[in-house]
Amino acid sequence: MQRILIVEDSATMRAMLCATLEELGSEVKISEAASGFEALRMLPRESYDLIVTDINMPDINGLELVSFVKRSELYRRVPLIIVSTEGSERDRDRGLALGADAYMVKPFDPSAMRDVAAGLLASAPTSGDATAEEA
Numbered sequence: 001m002q003r004i005l006i007v008e009d010s011a012t013m014r015a016m017l018c019a020t021l022e023e024l025g026s027e028v029k030i031s032e033a034a035s036g037f038e039a040l041r042m043l044p045r046e047s048y049d050l051i052v053t054d055i056n057m058p059d060i061n062g063l064e065l066v067s068f069v070k071r072s073e074l075y076r077r078v079p080l081i082i083v084s085t086e087g088s089e090r091d092r093d094r095g096l097a098l099g100a101d102a103y104m105v106k107p108f109d110p111s112a113m114r115d116v117a118a119g120l121l122a123s124a125p126t127s128g129d130a131t132a133e134e135a
Helices: 011-022 036-045 062-071 089-097 110-123
Strands: 002-007 028-033 050-053 080-084 102-105
Touching (some): 002 110, 011 028, 028 036, 036 050, 050 062, 050 110, 062 080, 062 089, 080 110, 089 102, 102 110
Parallel strands (some): 050 080, 080 102
């Protein structure tokens, strides 16, 4: 089973992302975090194969989350998708420079989101490669 962590402060957008990614199939388990801080608390508890995060959130924003994940020996191999209303080239470049594997602008095309997620999940190491027990 592949595990996806969705980090988004908007309940409506979290629901939309969940519905979109659930269509990847029954072998996907989705967890939700309403902030970057909540995501950081969840990471050691379960291994994830993909993280999808917003940028603009209270507490720890998405860019700080991406930076933490990519600097961590335990989580650096987990692919990340940033989904944000920040659509400028500068914002996109900054997110990718921090280590995000993809950057999508809201409103996103659900089909494109599934394609990007499926591609990253197919090339990612399985969640068993960096388990919570190693943390």
